[in-house]
Amino acid sequence: MVPDAVSGILVDADYGASKEGHSQIELYIRTKKGIEKFVDAKFRPYFYVVANSLAGVEKGLKELRVEGNSPLAVEEVRKKNAENVLKITFRTTKELSIARDRVKDLQGVRELREYDIPFVNRYLIDKGIGPLGRVELRHENNELKEIRASEKEVDAARDLEIGCFDIETYSPGRMSDPKQDPILSIAYSDSKGSVVFTHGKGNWEKGTPRGVEVKANEAEMVKAFVGKVNESSPDIIVTYNGDGFDMPYLRERCEGLGVDFGIGFGGEIPKAERKGVDNAYPVKGRQHLDAYQMMRLLSKLGAVNLVKYDLESVVGVILGKEKEKLDHNDINRIWDSGKGLGRIFDYNREDTETTREIALRYIPLLAELSRLTRRMMFDVSRVSTGILVEALLMNRAFENKLLIPNRPEESEVRARITRTFKGGYVKSPVPGLHENIAVVDFRSLHPSIIMAHNVSPETLNCKCCRGKEKNLAPTKDWFCEKEKGFIPETIKGIFSARVGAKAEMKNAKKDSAEYNALDAKQHALKIMLNSFYGTLAYARFRWYSMQAASAVTAWSRHYIRETLDKSENAGFKPIYSDTDSCFLELPKGKTKNDVLAFVRKVNSELPEHMELEFEGLFKRGIFVTKKEGGAAKKRYALIDFNDRLKIVGFEYVRRDWSRIAKDTQRDVLEAVLKEGRPERAAEIAKAAIELLKGGKVPKASLTIITQLQKPIKDYAAIGPHIAAAKKAIARGKELGVGSVLSYIITKAGKSISDRAELEEYVKEGNYDADYYIEHQVVPAVIKILAELGYSKEDLMHGGKQKTLGSFS
DNA sequence: TAATTCGCTAGACCGA
DNA sequence: TCGGTCTAGCGAA
Secondary structure (H helix, E strand, O other), X not given: OOOEEEEEEEEEEEEXXXXXXXXXXXXXXXXXXXXXXXXXXXXXXXXXXXXXXXHHHHHHHHHOOEOOEOOOEEEEEEEOOEEEEEXXXXXXXXXXXXXXXXXXXXXXXXXXXXXXXXXXXXXXXXXOOOOOOEEEEEXXXXXXXXXXXXXXXXXXXXXXXXXXXXXXXOOOOOXXXXXXXXXXXXXXXXXXXXXXXXXXXXXXXXXXXXXXXEEOOHHHHHHHHHHHHHHXXXXXXXXXXXXXXXXXXXXXXHHHHOOXXXXXXXXXXXXXXXXXXXXXXXXXXXXXXXHHHHHHHHHHOOOOOOOOOOHHHHHHHHHOOOOOOOOHHHHHHHHHHOOOHHHHHHHHHHHHHHHHHHHHHHHHHHHHXXXXXXXXXXHHOOOOHHHHHHHHHHHHHHHOOOOOOOOOOHHHHHHHHHOOOOOOOEEOOOOEEEEEEEEEEEOOHHHHHHHHOOOOOOOEOOOOOOOOOOOEOOOOOEEOOOOOOHHHHHHHHHHHHHHHHHHHHHHOOOOOHHHHHHHHHHHHHHHHHHHHHHHHOOOOOOOOOHHHHHHHHHHHHHHHHXXXXXXXXXXXXXXXXXXXXXXXXXXOOOOHHHHHHHHHHHHHHOOOOOOEEEEEEEEEEEEEEOOOOOEEEEXXXXXXXXXXXXXXXXXXXXXXXXHHHHHHHHHHHHHHHHHOOHHHHHHHHHHHHHHHHOOOOOHHHOOEEEEOOOOHHHOOOOOHHHHHHHHHHHOOOOOOOOOEEEEEEOOOOOOHHHHEEEHHHOOOOOOOHHHHHHHHHHHHHHHHHHOOOOOHHHHHOOOOOOOHHHHO
């Protein structure tokens, strides 16, 4: 029989057991026929043994029995970074894990390697195929004969079906409880449109609203929904907080109703999987993307800037749309009365449609990360940067025939955590107003140092390059000049891939599918690029090297200081610098061209891969003093020649300050920088104070936002946000680690904490005007106005106080 | 289960 | 009541 050749997109991978009882890989691939399951029955789990000598371990391995079986194979393999390496293959993953403990104690065994790599990850690494990438395969009756990655690109929006669902539940004056409260409606959206399933009473005489299907009861509604998902058969199934709410709710509800929640391939029911402290719900044969988790990750990666993560806020920031929240009381009232049910359905449908739209925007980026790391999107959207970098390196190590380092033991992790090192250099700014400021910075400073000086754990302090200058770090450690380091070589690959993608973008039409795909690619590469340095000093990292991380920052300090010195010699006045950037004040007569010439000169003296770039020229800038005196680092504001304001570090960019303080600060900065009018700036501040005194400032301008970083009980100091959270919990609100709190300082109470209440429990007008004046608006503006000669008193009482002299 | 260091500010808490 | 110390959070790079 000639195997059938098929091309498709790898959607999901899992493992199971064959009829004969060995472990096998199961792949779910989107082909022309839909999602199909293929089985690779030939791939087997394995790990490596590094032996003192091959002969020395032979006897022990020969006699090794796991559950009565010998290993399937013991073979010598060549790895570039170790001698005497044996690959030991097992029938099942279970046998592998039992064997781990026995083999490590065998005589002549130095260490085990790659024994903790999940079977599916192992498969994708070895086969070199990335999830959501295109694959070519040959099979007989869905049994794989061959599979390989295809060069052809995947366009998520065109090639994949993306479905999204959301449920509305009944909650009579408390949080919905799946044991007793029914699901009222379920909305589902895919590329073809949306549908809302519901049940129960209602005034349907006029016919059901468009796009709504009314079923006889809740069980029938859920069945219809499950049927719809299977008919649509999405590759990616999107929820908003599905991990935390929709999935577990549906599961438990279905158990009670006796309905099959089989939305996975072949009717498989999603089951909880532990992801850190929380549960996640994988859906077999598809990728469950929880857009809420995704937004949190993107926020951490700096790909988006979000203050709150509720759907309404995210829609506002990402899609620029106003979306109204239908609160639980309204839903219950409408449901109970049976009047205006359309509002629930519209709300339900809108949730899925906007969630889907947000997901569509970032799926190309996640898909790129997924392909780069060869991890499922399900994982990629829920992990941290450390895991991403490690996954990418594991793939590269395999390709380069390098053994992957083991994860450190817990004791080693603890020891590593106690070791610290020096970071970047931050120069104290010259406080006050400055004019004509040029900003220059090093392009990808840390990665470029790693490339320029071959910084890698295995090139550190090599025997062959002692005493050589080129890669001798200021820390006195050095890196090999002959052998190319694993990490710098990997970074070079990513760097050039990104340069390539950006070059291709120039030829693509803006906003075309191709352009967006390339943008996602370069963005994913950028994220990876920027994550390497941090992980070097990360205690759980397989390629941890404190000395390498320390060398990188030592070099960064060296190069930035050198650049500052050079700028001074070139006739500029350096006023500030932070890690990779220099702020240069241009003296009279110097122009942008002089800066460009300076940048060229510096670049001609830098090692390969390092580059100084011209960032921009600014008309004016302000640096302020700290509250406790002395120049403040990491807070400044600039304005360019197009009057565009750039505010850095100030309260304006912080979420834990009220809107009124932030907006007042921005207006003050603008008046100072744009118009050069200090009197106007002072008036703006005074106006805000008067407004607060008037008692009419709306809640939205007063909320302060912070996030719970640990369980409430672990707090030693009870600040306002914790006090507000405790009061809310006493009222029945559920709050935990990661909860984002919005609170207001109200009138009633002694300390600030006493007066803090979560926004939702505060009536309009109930705010402590003195607090918002003294602790919000004034501190936000006073340091700026102080640079212009104003004092706090000037703001608090009428006009600028006349000095004694002016009275005489 | 966790990428790094540097830096600013607020507010509670404690003792003089 | 004041100032110093400590916890906590968030931002820059």
